[in-house]
Amino acid sequence: MATYNTNEFKAGLKVMLDGDPASIVENEFVKPGKGQAFSRVRIRNLKNGRTIERTFKSGETIEAADVVDVEMQYLYSDEQFWHFMNPESFEQMAADKNAVGDNAKWLKEQEVCIITLWNGVPLTVEPPNTVALKVTETDPGLKGDTSGGGGKPATLETGAVVRVPLFIQIGETIKVNTRTGEYLSRA
Amino acid sequence: MTASSSGDWQPSATLEVLKLRAQMLQSIRAFFSQRDVLEVETPILSAAATTDPALASFTTRYTGPLFAQGKTFYLHTSPEFPMKRLLAAGVGSIYQICKVFRDGESGRLHNPEFTMLEWYRVDFDHYRLMNEIEELIMQVLSPHMPLQAAERFSYREVFQRYIELDPHTASIQDFAAAAKTHGINISQNLRAQNDVCAWRDLLLTHLIEPKLGQGRLTFIHDYPAAQASLARLQPGDPPLAARFELYLNGIELANGFHELADAHEQRTRFERQAQTRHTLALPAMPVDERLLAALEKSLPNCAGVALGLDRLVMLAASKRSLAEVIAFAIDRA
Numbered sequence: 001m002a003t004y005n006t007n008e009f010k011a012g013l014k015v016m017l018d019g020d021p022a023s024i025v026e027n028e029f030v031k032p033g034k035g036q037a038f039s040r041v042r043i044r045n046l047k048n049g050r051t052i053e054r055t056f057k058s059g060e061t062i063e064a065a066d067v068v069d070v071e072m073q074y075l076y077s078d079e080q081f082w083h084f085m086n087p088e089s090f091e092q093m094a095a096d097k098n099a100v101g102d103n104a105k106w107l108k109e110q111e112v113c114i115i116t117l118w119n120g121v122p123l124t125v126e127p128p129n130t131v132a133l134k135v136t137e138t139d140p141g142l143k144g145d146t147s148g149g150g151g152k153p154a155t156l157e158t159g160a161v162v163r164v165p166l167f168i169q170i171g172e173t174i175k176v177n178t179r180t181g182e183y184l185s186r187a
Numbered sequence: 188m189t190a191s192s193s194g195d196w197q198p199s200a201t202l203e204v205l206k207l208r209a210q211m212l213q214s215i216r217a218f219f220s221q222r223d224v225l226e227v228e229t230p231i232l233s234a235a236a237t238t239d240p241a242l243a244s245f246t247t248r249y250t251g252p253l254f255a256q257g258k259t260f261y262l263h264t265s266p267e268f269p270m271k272r273l274l275a276a277g278v279g280s281i282y283q284i285c286k287v288f289r290d291g292e293s294g295r296l297h298n299p300e301f302t303m304l305e306w307y308r309v310d311f312d313h314y315r316l317m318n319e320i321e322e323l324i325m326q327v328l329s330p331h332m333p334l335q336a337a338e339r340f341s342y343r344e345v346f347q348r349y350i351e352l353d354p355h356t357a358s359i360q361d362f363a364a365a366a367k368t369h370g371i372n373i374s375q376n377l378r379a380q381n382d383v384c385a386w387r388d389l390l391l392t393h394l395i396e397p398k399l400g401q402g403r404l405t406f407i408h409d410y411p412a413a414q415a416s417l418a419r420l421q422p423g424d425p426p427l428a429a430r431f432e433l434y435l436n437g438i439e440l441a442n443g444f445h446e447l448a449d450a451h452e453q454r455t456r457f458e459r460q461a462q463t464r465h466t467l468a469l470p471a472m473p474v475d476e477r478l479l480a481a482l483e484k485s486l487p488n489c490a491g492v493a494l495g496l497d498r499l500v501m502l503a504a505s506k507r508s509l510a511e512v513i514a515f516a517i518d519r520a
Contacts, residue, residue, distance in 0.1 A: 007291075028294060028295060029292065029293060029294025029295070029296075029297055030294075030392050030393075031241075031292060031294075031297065031392075032241075032388050032391065032392060032432075032439060033432075033439060033442045033493075033495075034239065034241055034242075034414065034416050034442060035241050035384065035385075035388040035392075035414070036241065036382075036384070036385040036388040036389070037241070037291070037292070038377075038388075038389065038392065040393070052372060053371075053372050054372045054373070054374060055371060055372065055373045055374065055377060055389070055393065056373075056374045056376070056377065057374065057376050057377050057380070057385075058291075060374060060376050060377075062374075
């Protein structure tokens with residue numbers, strides 16, 4: 001079992017915390033001039049995404065987590081699982097609802113996503129920062145309005161609903177920021 | 188030979204900050220010069236080392252005339268011992284600005300080598316020395332940041348004020364409960380910690396320090412006897428150490444003592460620390476017999492303080508980390 005000493009703590013290190021895989025966000029060395037040294041970390045639980053603080057005694061060791069990020073192409077969903085393929089090895093892998101979560105609405109076939117694997121099983125799925133998606137439903141905007149002021153909801157091919165400028169019409173493809181859910185531009 | 192690929196040949200501090208640093212050094216030297224406190228230099232290489240279990244010394248080796256077979260020397264973690272030998276020799280009040288070295292310490296507020304301003308005042312007790320520190324820092328910092336009048340609290344008062352706990356009488360269970368109540372999330376190992384001093388350090392650093400010295404200097408004095416370090420003990424129930432710490436904007440800046448002058452008591456403390464080092468499987472350190480000999484001859488009544496100069500510059504420059512005020516922090520050394 002691999003372990004890490006507090007001296008090895010740094011942002012991005014993957015460790016086991018309370019039985020869940022977690023990623024260190026920030027590590028601060030705390031020590032009074034004449035006293036006990038501590039490692040005070042902000043750490044993100046990779047299962048639920050929550051970031052907490054935890055203080056360790058300097059010199060403590062904690063278990064490493066077998067967590068790796070791989071790039072995989074999204075293939076299709078059968079409602080229960082979302083299927084991905086490694087574009088180099090053609091190896092396929094299925095992520096469940098817990099792993100995909102809210103990001104399901106940004107998944108478009110052929111797009112390359114980052115899959116975080118824990119012990120070889122998909123833990124989280126991250127879509128690209130921006131995706132281009134077709135508008136499947138929106139109110140017709142006023143003709144000639146190109147100001148972009150106001151805005152209206154539009155449903156995209158993946159089911160996501162985003163706010164778009166009034167001039168965007170059904171059938172157009174738009175770029176969306178998947179982290180904020182905001183419209184960026186016409187594709 | 189490999190060339191570094193990045194721009195890490197460049198200083199980690201801006202040139203503007205380095206100029207500020209030079210100005211502050213001048214201001215400090217002028218302060219002591221006006222008061223007839225003598226600037227001294229003592230060896231960085233020492234045959235003995237601190238036995239304090241909380242401090243790790245770097246070791247190095249000299250080989251040549253005098254020690255043909257080679258001899259281990261330690262880089263000092265503070266110039267305290269040789270400065271006390273000068274005091275015992277009758278030098279009078281002295282100060283020193285020097286690099287000190289501590290293994291294992293690196294972070295936003297730590298660099299393994301850093302600059303210490305250390306001074307000793309003959310015939311001062313620690314209360315009087317606190318006044319002088321306040322005057323020095325007011326002089327050095329006031330051109331760069333506004334400071335309200337300094338405040339002083341006992342170690343007990345800050346614990347009572349911020350976490351409703353008496354640090355002198357609290358049990359391990361009380362400390363653990365306070366950590367929980369105040370939402371410090373700690374590892375299992377720390378929860379199982381049965382060293383009272385470590386619990387005090389945990390609560391102090393996590394819950395109290397961040398609140399100390401907001402826009403003003405805050406002195407904490409009257410430490411628990413177990414954390415006396417090299418301070419005298421004041422009789423009482425409980426006995427308290429004549430030790431203080433100084434905070435500004437939540438950052439520990441200085442540590443001072445009404446200096447212990449009793450050679451016998453000092454030896455006992457060194458032996459106790461050596462025992463703790465042994466228990467914790469830390470390397471044994473040679474006790475400074477020359478310091479003990481000087482104390483036996485007699486150390487004048489004096490108070491002394493060590494102040495982290497890089498942290499002072501950091502506060503004056505409104506920076507967040509020591510690397511921003513050191514020309515080349517350890518990762519660029």
